Amino acid sequence: MKNIDFNNNNSNTDFQKEDAYLRAEKRLKALKGFYSHAFFYVVINLILIGIVAYHSNGEFWSFGTFSTAFFWGIGLVFHAIGVFTKDMLFSKKWEDRKMQDYMKNDQTRWE
Template sequence: MENYKLEPYENKDHRKEQAYVRAKKRVKELKGFYWHAFWYVAVNIFIVFMIVSNGGDLFHFGTYSTALFWGIGLGFHALGVFGKNVLFNKSWEERKIKEYMDNDKEQWK
């Protein structure tokens, strides 16, 4: 009988631990993405600076090709971390629906 009474507490602790593990994983993913973005900006500024300072053309495709292709990779990394609905997520949908409903209310007054 006593084990039966302890089970909800054990479940609660287990759920807390699972939530902690998920949160820690999420923080690690975000940290990885932000470091990736930092190095993207830092390295590409350096590359463009070096090309231009060595007589390269500022408006040549080759000057920005690394930034372009690495940027595509960074974009995929962002999709992996934030998901495909980064901009148009559920809360955005709900805000827009509320906004349109509020606008309709004003028209009928």
């Protein structure tokens, strides 16, 4: 993180750069979290289904065989929605507008 000189006239642009950096860092962490979740979903479910297939006596194609993958898959879909559609609902423009509204409200309160 870089230090910001608040006495400098460029402090607003420094803040915007810092804000953009922090957003990108947060987005990257969310993306990495989703990819690791998807990786472990595939690996663990392949192992579980393999174990069930090895020990099944002709009853492989039942719901119980795939239930873990099914229910965990629902969680993975919600994780994907949270990571990939977040900007659709709360975009940067929306956040900037709300920030300006809050700043105006605070400014009028203190004047």
